[in-house]
Amino acid sequence: MVKSKTRWKMEEVNQELALRLQQQLHISLLLAQLLVGRGIETVDAAEKFLGGSVQDFYDPFLLDGMEAAVNRIRQAIDNDESILIYGDYDADGVTSTSIMIHTMRMAGATFQYYIPNRFTEGYGLNEGALVKAAENGFSVVITVDTGISAIKEAELAKEMGLDLIITDHHEPPETIPDAYAVVNPKKPDCPYPFKMLAGAGVAFKFAHALLGELPHHLLEIAAIGTIADLVALVDENRLIAKLGLKALEHSVNPGVKALKKVCGIEGKVSAYHIGFGMGPRINATGRLETADRAVKMFITSDYEDAERYACELDELNKERQELVEAIAAEAEELVLAMSEEERDVLVVAKEGWNEGVIGIVASRLVERFYRPTIVLSINTEQAKAKGSARSIAGFNMYEALTTCADILPHYGGHPMAAGMTLAEANVSELRRRLNELARAWLTADDYIPITKVDAICTLPEANLETIEQLEKMAPFGLGNPSPKILIEGVEIADLRIIGKDENHIKCQFRQDGVTLDGIGFKMADIAAELSPRDEANVVGELAVNEWNNQRKAQFVLKDVTVLGLQVFDWRGTRSKTEKLAALDGEAPTRIVSFRSQGQLQLEQQAQKWRTLQLEPNPEIRQLVLYDLPRSYKELEDALNVHPELERLYCLFGEEPNTLPSLPLREQFKEVYKTVYLHKSLSRKDIPLLAQAKKLTPSAVRFILEVFHDLGFLKKDEQSYQLSQTNEKRDLTESVVYQQQKEALELETELLYSSYQSLRAFLKRFTLQDAGTKEKIYHGF
The missing domain is CATH 3.10.310.30 (Diaminopimelate Epimerase; Chain A, domain 1)
Known part of the structure; x- marks a missing residue:
């Protein structure tokens, strides 16, 4: 048994609505279920979600305060007043600032920009910066991605004759700053239909309003800020992200092109590229130094300058990564202590x-x-x-x-x-x-993480056509995560560890004659918990794997659970000690030895195993068969006293003193003739007799023991002697013969069978009832 690492919570979906969407839109049922699960229940809503165009953008003047803000900026442009753009140091603040700079350039404004230092000034609008702005002759200050809580600063600006325009998206306080204009979709009584714009989104809407047309060339920068700020990718955020990602693929902005290059982004650009490539590099400069060079990268018209800035961001990000690794390691040590x-x-x-x-x-x-x-x-x-x-x-x-x-x-x-x-x-x-x-x-x-499961599908349903339909739901992010799919009852096959650091797994999932490639990133630790042909329930994401211009369906594994008993084939291993050391030390474990109890105890003492036990325990979860049982009864006793058993490890190999096969009846006759002729046989002569009859000494000893068991021979410490009896008995009447026959049959079943046969046999054995026991015991 393998338990899932997280708690799976299934999304409940109205199947009637899903079927209606499937039929009306001619899409897969899986896609229809996912849409309904995300609150998209009508054809119009689904078409807008899956499609989306510039016509779907809302009128920017629906934002309360937008008209006043735009009119004041136009007045400043007409009067050649100096405008200060006041930004922020994270990726959203950097992109918001860059959008506003491009906008002011196009509008012909006289302006400068300012971003506070995280370490010396902290977050938000500060009084010192406003005082300097007034001293330097600015008459208008417009904030981006900040300012909604700047109540005191707004009062100061008013006292100094500065017209403060706030554009922000953060939660407003009870009291709104007394500024010349405040543009924030979350502001009370703001009629704007979408409340969750990022700072870059609000700046983009301001650009639209000021310029009088949608600024298509700024969509790519707005998308970077929107995705990097982790706002919900729904409604207008989704539109900005979707159209912006498309624009990123063919960008002519020198800074964007240079940033793509250092991130290794070619061709199609996804939200992943921003979230894990562009965003961290933009954020790195504000985390370690000032965010100024990131803004310069986005606003320069010189590609060489842009490339230099992008390379500097890349180096800062590497420095940031090393710093995070060092601090995280120190923090983990503190936690463990x-x-x-x-x-x-x-x-x-x-x-x-x-x-x-x-x-x-x-x-x-x-x-x-x-x-x-x-x-x-x-x-x-x-x-x-x-x-x-x-x-x-x-x-x-x-x-x-x-x-x-x-x-x-x-x-x-x-x-x-x-x-x-x-x-x-x-x-x-x-x-x-x-x-x-x-x-x-x-x-x-x-304290167990939750995985939200969006839908269930079968392996045959998880085909390339379905996955290509699911891609229409992208871009994925907060509010629209990549769908988590549950596939039940799949066989995990061809499992192997891959990657430079050997920390990923690759496998195949099989069901009803259909196969699907699977990969689990940073899941190499689970490989030891899975045995071949395990039937599992898996949760993950359906994706397309593109390689050499070929597209194949792929399942990105996130979590797995295996129900029932698992059987691990460790037969014939060279180092039993190494295998035992690799066992899960957290699970109660018992090692069963049928022939080598002394050796096992020595190994246990040497390894200082504290969790492994030699004696039965009803709480045992893992059972190791250290060597071969000699009878079905021994095997039954080992298995059936552990009702909670989850994993069975077969560590046995070819054990000593085991006959390779039962001697033939003719060989029994030849040995008996020799003893009958001489009336007795000394034990020291057994090797000579074995050589003469072309048998092994152990085979001769076995034959003699069978005859003794049947009453045909007597024995003492020195020899076997002929017994005076006229009773006729068959070999099969000997307990010794039957025990050896059973041991050999069991050895063949356990040691020489295929893994599939071994697994089936042991599972059947552990679940046997009175009706099956006779079949397994072959009548004994």
Whole structure:
């Protein structure tokens, strides 16, 4: 048995609606089920979701404050006033700033841009920057991706005669800043029909409004910001992402082309390329230094400059990766050193950790330990700790931090992620309180990750045509994740470990005569848990594997469960000790030895196995047959006392002192004639008799023992003697003969059979009832 690593939660779908969509749109039932599962229940909604064009964009002037903002910028352009674009240092802020710069250029504005330093100024609009703007003669400041919480800063701008225009997408506070104009779809009473635009999306809408037409050439930058900011890829976000990704394939923007090159992106561009290629490189500059060079890359018209900036981003990203790896390793050591009482919520802190990457480290720890996590960087000079939090389903991080507000002078966020600052002296208290809270809020099941399963399909349904239909649901991301598909009752075959670091697996899934290639990234550890021909339920993603201009269906494995007893064929292994050492040490295990108990005990003592047992135990999950049983009864006794058995390992090989076959009746007669002629046979003469009769000494001893068992011979320590009896008896009446016959039959069944036969035999044996036992025992 292999248990799934996550909890599978099946999405319930209205099958009647799915069938209707299938028939009306002429699509596969699987695609129809997925659409309904995502709330797309009508033909019009489905066609818009699967298609989408520029005509589907909403009027930008539906955004409250847009008209006032555009009119003020046009006035500034007409009067040649200086405009300051105030941005942010993450990928969304960088792309928002770049969109606004391109827009101002096209509109003929006089402007400059400014992005605050993460480490010296922190997040958001700050008073110092506004004071400098006023001193340098700017009359209008327009923010992108920030400003919605800048209440004091808006008051200051007003006092200094600065007209502040805020464009943002974050959650607004109860009081909206008193600015010249505030453009935010989440602003109360804003009539805009879509509330979840990224900062880059809001900047794109502003460009549309100011320029009077849709800025097609800015779609690619808007898509990068939208996807990198992890906003829900639905409605207008989906439209920006879909059209922007298409534009990225044929971009003429020098910065975009250079960034694609350092990311190794050619041909079709997907959301994955942005999420794991472009986005991290853009973010790296703001995490380690300033985000200025990322903006310069997007706005330059010189390809050589763009390439230089892109290469610098690439190098910074490598530096960022090394930094994350180092801090994550230190953080993991701190977690492993914690007591059990401190591991319900992980709070780790250390002096000198880079504040720009601790959010990534927190995500890493959640992925590794699946616990709500806070990573804090300590500044000993200020006696403060600044941190980032990531959570799991069921633990509302923002609500949890709110219960600790008395020791958190600054905190904010949402249920799954947050940030905070606190006194260094209160770190231990924060850890204690949050762990206490988790014990009240969470159950043991909450610490097992959840995999949301979108639909079930059979292997024959998972064909190339169906998968190509599913591709129409892309781009995938938050709010529109790549569908997780469950396929039940498949056979896992041709399993092998691949990859430079040997950390991936490749296999084939088989069902009803159909095969499907499978791959599991970073799942090499599960290979040892799977035995050939296991029947499994698998969860993963259907994809197209393109190689040498050929397209094949492929299943990207995410999780697997195998029900019932697994049989592992380790027969004839050279090193039994190595195999035993490779067993899962967490599962209760028993080793059964029928012939080599002493040797096994020596090996167990040498290896110091604490979890392996030699005696029966009803809680045993893994059973190792160390050597061959000599009878069906021995095998039955070994197997049937473990009702919870999940895995059976066959470690036996050719054991010593086993006859290769039963002697023939003629050979029995020849040996008996010799003893009859001489009336006795000395034990020391057995090798000579064996040589004369062309038998092995063990075969002669066996024949003599059978005759003794039948009463034809007597024996003592020195010899066998003829017994005076006239009774006729058949060889099969001898218990010794029958035991050897049974041992040889069992040896043939267990040792020389194919894996498939061995597996079937042992499974049948463990599940046998009174009716099948006679067949297995061949009547004995």
